[in-house]
């Protein structure tokens with residue numbers, strides 16, 4: 687039966703998992719909630735490759751058929767190296783810059799410092815020189831969401847303080863899976879702007895890989911979440927089950 691491994695530094699990848707579930711992608715999911723190394727966004731490229739390698743090895747031990755790196759930072763800094771090291775399909779998530787450029791002139795790219803500085807993102811932006819891109823400092827946002835996912839006022843205040851100087855924005859690119867949990871607050875600041883997220887693209891790519899490899903899809907869904915550091919607190923466990931709309935098996939301190 688199809689086993690899908692997922693990696694993120696925390697809850698951000700749940701936005702991708704929710705998209706997969708809503709898209710009808712049944713599987714046994716093994717989600718690595720890598721809170722031991724959270725946040726990824728301020729780590730060096732070498733550290734991120736090492737983190738990706740360690741997590742891939744853990745997922746290989748679970749015999750997963752596909753891995754989804756549900757994290758823009760790890761994708762932009764490590765996916766090509768990891769594809770060279772492991773012989774299973776690895777799907778990544780990248781900021782949807784191109785779709786934004788097709789509809790907008792002034793674009794905010796919201797991503798971690800590591801993603802913003804990556805070659806992949808720089809290359810994408812240099813191919814659209816007739817557009818204006820802005821990169822606010824979001825280095826604290828993933829952690830803020832991780833700690834205040836249920837206190838949206840704190841998230842709104844952070845965004846209002848850090849974004850309000852960027853005027854006349856038509857497009858907002860969500861370049862970090864954690865920020866999918868802040869879309870309502872972002873829209874409060876820019877009610878007229880269009881928000882671009884890549885969740886649907888990852889779902890489509892996953893369905894394509896499943897069909898291409900003829901993986902046997904179960905007629906049920908199972909989600910197991912393994913934190914690599916401390917246990918996820920009980921309120922957050924409830925929040926995450928509620929968010930996905932199903933029961934989750936949680937395990938902690940995965941070695």
Ligand code: DGL
Pocket residue numbers: 694695696698699724725726727728756757758759760798801828861862863864
């Ligand atoms: N959710 C991640 C991303 O998409 C990483 C956030 C972080 O750990 O800094 O970039």
